Amino acid sequence: MSDVALVSSPNVGIAKSEENKKYVNELTTLNLGPTHPATHGIFQNILTMDGETIIDSEQTVGYIHRAFEKIAERRPFYQITTLTDRMNYCSSPINNMGWHMTVEKLLGIEVPKRAQYMRVIMMELARIADHIICNSVLAVDTGAMTGFLYVMQWREHIYEIYEELCGARLTTNMGRFGGMERDFSAEAIRKIKHFLSEFPKGLREFESLVKRNRIFMDRTTGVGAISSDRALNYGFTGPNLRATGVDYDVRVMNPYSSYEDFEFEIPVGTTGDTYDRFLVRGEEMWQSLRIIQQAMDNLPEGPYHADAPHYYLPPKQEVYNNMEALIYHFKIVMGEIDAPVGEVYHSVEGGNGELGFYLVSDGGRTPYRLKFRRPCFIYYQAFPEMIKGSTLSDAIITMSSMNVIAGELDT
Amino acid sequence: MTNEQIAQDLVAKFGEDKIYGIMENYGLLNVTTSVDTIVPLLHYLYQHPTFKFQFLTDLAGIHFPDAVGQELGVIYHLHSLENNVRLIIKLYVPIESPKVPTITGLYATANWMEREAFDFYGIIFEGHPNLIRILNVEDMDYHPMRKEYPMEDATRQDKIDALFGR
Numbered sequence: 001m002s003d004v005a006l007v008s009s010p011n012v013g014i015a016k017s018e019e020n021k022k023y024v025n026e027l028t029t030l031n032l033g034p035t036h037p038a039t040h041g042i043f044q045n046i047l048t049m050d051g052e053t054i055i056d057s058e059q060t061v062g063y064i065h066r067a068f069e070k071i072a073e074r075r076p077f078y079q080i081t082t083l084t085d086r087m088n089y090c091s092s093p094i095n096n097m098g099w100h101m102t103v104e105k106l107l108g109i110e111v112p113k114r115a116q117y118m119r120v121i122m123m124e125l126a127r128i129a130d131h132i133i134c135n136s137v138l139a140v141d142t143g144a145m146t147g148f149l150y151v152m153q154w155r156e157h158i159y160e161i162y163e164e165l166c167g168a169r170l171t172t173n174m175g176r177f178g179g180m181e182r183d184f185s186a187e188a189i190r191k192i193k194h195f196l197s198e199f200p201k202g203l204r205e206f207e208s209l210v211k212r213n214r215i216f217m218d219r220t221t222g223v224g225a226i227s228s229d230r231a232l233n234y235g236f237t238g239p240n241l242r243a244t245g246v247d248y249d250v251r252v253m254n255p256y257s258s259y260e261d262f263e264f265e266i267p268v269g270t271t272g273d274t275y276d277r278f279l280v281r282g283e284e285m286w287q288s289l290r291i292i293q294q295a296m297d298n299l300p301e302g303p304y305h306a307d308a309p310h311y312y313l314p315p316k317q318e319v320y321n322n323m324e325a326l327i328y329h330f331k332i333v334m335g336e337i338d339a340p341v342g343e344v345y346h347s348v349e350g351g352n353g354e355l356g357f358y359l360v361s362d363g364g365r366t367p368y369r370l371k372f373r374r375p376c377f378i379y380y381q382a383f384p385e386m387i388k389g390s391t392l393s394d395a396i397i398t399m400s401s402m403n404v405i406a407g408e409l410d411t
Numbered sequence: 412m413t414n415e416q417i418a419q420d421l422v423a424k425f426g427e428d429k430i431y432g433i434m435e436n437y438g439l440l441n442v443t444t445s446v447d448t449i450v451p452l453l454h455y456l457y458q459h460p461t462f463k464f465q466f467l468t469d470l471a472g473i474h475f476p477d478a479v480g481q482e483l484g485v486i487y488h489l490h491s492l493e494n495n496v497r498l499i500i501k502l503y504v505p506i507e508s509p510k511v512p513t514i515t516g517l518y519a520t521a522n523w524m525e526r527e528a529f530d531f532y533g534i535i536f537e538g539h540p541n542l543i544r545i546l547n548v549e550d551m552d553y554h555p556m557r558k559e560y561p562m563e564d565a566t567r568q569d570k571i572d573a574l575f576g577r
Binding site for chain 1: 436437439441465466467468469471486488492495497499518519520522523524527531545546547548555556562
């Protein structure tokens with residue numbers, strides 16, 4: 001970027017001189033990335049620019065490709081959960097639980113209601129964490145740093161709740177096949193309740209800074225718009241699709257984990273531009289809060305995991321004192337248990353859209369084939385079309401508002 | 412609109428020799444088709460007045476080294492958003508000439524999906540506008556998701572399969 005700015009030597013500004021006329025129709029090639037601070041990940045965009053306008057662009061992806069699908073073919077099912085963490089690392093619990101639900105579908109494990117509600121709570125917290133990042137970073141990219149710093153503390157609170165449930169913060173590896181690893185502790189419940197009562201203030205503060213901010217609106221309205229037809233053709237899902245006006249949400253269309261028990265709305269936009277994407281994510285956070293509130297109010301009593309000893313790792317205390325638990329622990333850890341033959345597709349509403357798992361099992365200890373449907377990978381290819389004809393600064397906020405996450409895109 | 416209706420309609424339209432392997436996996440209809448039928452089939456499903464399979468959810472490659480003449484497969488995940496019905500269409504091609512017609516003309520999203528399947532399985536999508544590797548490095552000379560390529564360096568001595576139950 002800096003190279004282009006430095007070209008303005010004293011002579012270049014005089015467009016009318018004969019010397020400069022030959023440059024008038026010349027196009028510039030600009031390398032945006034791979035390590036550009038505004039792309040929030042390792043993405044390369046080779047832009048062809050006519051002056052300030054982007055004529056065309058070409059993307060290079062795969063800089064952090066880690067061959068998860070290949071690795072998964074050598075791993076027992078429970079070891080794959082840690083791979084899913086590292087896809088959309090802004091909302092790892094959703095990935096973890098999506099994978100758990102896929103395997104439960106294959107194995108036919110019925111998850112108790114309490115575990116389902118606990119999952120819903122954690123998934124919605126993860127969605128809030130994901131949207132906080134996207135929206136506040138979008139504000140940063142338009143030049144508003146303050147709001148970002150304000151809401152970051154709320155992500156910290158969410159991470160503390162994760163810690164209560166699984167001990168980890170970013171790559172959570174939360175839950176197990178059949179339910180959750182542990183029940184909500186009193187501290188976890190206190191933290192969730194604290195979050196529910198205090199976060200609305202923080203979110204309102206952020207919205208009051210950004211949502212109707214004149215500068216922010218001027219920067220984002222009409223920028224990076226896509227029509228609903230094109231978005232569907234490009235396989236958009238999640239907030240990016242809903243910003244164009246299509247109310248497709250996996251939580252409603254194919255409810256999983258008791259989402260049908262909760263009352264919430266699907267916010268949709270109209271024009272599919274950056275501002276709409278911002279608004280949809282903002283409203284989704286309020287809806288997530290509603291869901292968490294309902295789940296906390298109606299949290300059923302009962303076991304927090306299914307009785308599936310072949311797949312559910314027993315508690316450590318049991319392993320030391322109980323022979324069966326020791327045997328199952330050994331068999332699970334060493335991957336001695338064969339899965340049934342079958343093919344299963346399961347999808348959940350991830351932070352960015354429909355996160356799907358297509359699992360083909362040939363009856364072995366590992367998947368025969370595991371395909372992750374990563375929403376980022378699928379909708380990022382529309383980026384050149386969305387930024388065509390706009391300026392460089394618009395391209396950056398378009399990318400930011402799409403919430404492209406390198407880990408998920410590249411697996 | 413049930414899975415049975417869809418299957419019957421497709422068999423009636425394209426014939427039993429083109430639409431076979433009909434089964435249901437966990438409520439999801441699976442059909443297998445042949446290479447020359449896939450494009451008309453997807454167009455038919457897209458334009459069908461009631462089915463309206465207009466959303467391509469995913470496209471996956473797969474490799475079965477033991478199925479002679481049908482080693483490589485392509486799996487299309489379709490979704491009819493209006494009816495909320497999903498459909499999986501599979502097709503298989505021999506590994507010597509893994510040629511499948513592209514569907515980028517129907518679905519813009521198939522562009523990168525097909526590039527991914529080409530990258531990892533070497534399936535050649537004929538007519539694709541830009542069929543180059545997407546996630547792996549350009550100068551890679553093999554397709555790494557095929558089963559014959561081991562995940563780990565095969566020359567390593569310190570990992571003995573028997574000890575790890577592999």
